[in-house]
Amino acid sequence: MTGAARQGGAIMLHGAVLGRLLPMHLCLDAEGRVRQAGPTLERIAGTDLAGRPFAEVVSLRRPAAATDIAGLLALAERPLKLTLAVAPALPLKGLVAGLPDGGALIDISMGISLIEAVSRFDLTLGDFSPTDLAVELLYLHEAKSVVSAELSRLAERLNGARVSAEKEAATDTLTGLANRRRLDATLARLLGQGRAFALMQIDLDYFKLVNDTHGHDVGDAVLRRVAHLLRAQCRTQDLVARVGGDEFVMILVDIVEPFRIARIAERLIRQIEEPILVGMRECRISASIGVSVFSRQDSPDAKRLMREADSALYQSKGAGRARVTVFTRPEGTADNTDAA
Structure with missing residues (x-):
């Protein structure tokens, strides 16, 4: 049968x-x-x-x-x-x-x-059996698995794109350092935590001469070299940002002693003053540095800290450049350090 x-x-x-x-x-x-x-x-x-x-x-x-x-x-x-x-x-x-x-x-x-x-x-x-509902359920389960896997991959790509976009939005495109946006966010976070730190504002001396003499491409190479030197001085918890053409800011977390700050700044100045070779061109620059210190006893005011660091920077410039000045508040809570 x-x-x-x-x-x-x-x-x-x-x-x-x-x-x-x-x-x-x-x-x-x-x-x-x-x-x-x-x-x-x-x-x-x-x-x-x-x-x-x-x-x-x-x-x-x-x-x-x-x-x-x-x-x-x-x-x-x-x-x-x-x-x-x-x-x-x-x-x-x-x-x-x-x-x-x-x-x-x-x-x-x-x-x-x-x-x-x-x-x-x-x-x-x-x-x-071809007519068994199980067949349809298997198809649905397989389709769900495929869709779930694809959605998971899509979510990973979107999240990766978001993280990449956020990182790009907070990064200086020329040097790869943090930019002003990330600097502001880091300052807000540290001030909110009451974390002590030194804010170091760095301005390159004689950089305009490099640009005028050798052109902007060479100037950009010099900026990237300086960025490398500054980044090498940073620990994981620190931050270095480029905030202008030849202006940089470093945040040194938990370092507030003027003598330590001066020692770090002097080392940076010596390294920056080393000749920088770009192709066959030798470029020479220096740096002036101004520092403001935030301690746990201070009121959290990012704008004030930036003004203080800027004021100290101009003291360094006025004293002959290639110097570091730690801002001293009127009440005398910090010593002024002026080092050549």
């Missing part, structure tokens, strides 16, 4: 056809032994189930347990909750129908265990 035949009001199906329509069925004889099992069920079980008592293959949980054919047939037409012996933690659904010869047909479906079973037993679409 290659398909289905009608006999006395009953329809008899060839085993292969029944397996295709109900790939997770158990056909039992009147003794309760497996006469035939669906191909998917046998694949999950990992063995030929024919001849085995159904109670060794499945365990009925609800509405009642059954270990013989009589107990099983008593549950006919009632929704069953059951598990397989090979996967007792995997809840399944089932339905029992009596057969004319006293046997029974159990049709099993995976229900909410579908995705877990597919993953655990490496099932494919061919393991399900």
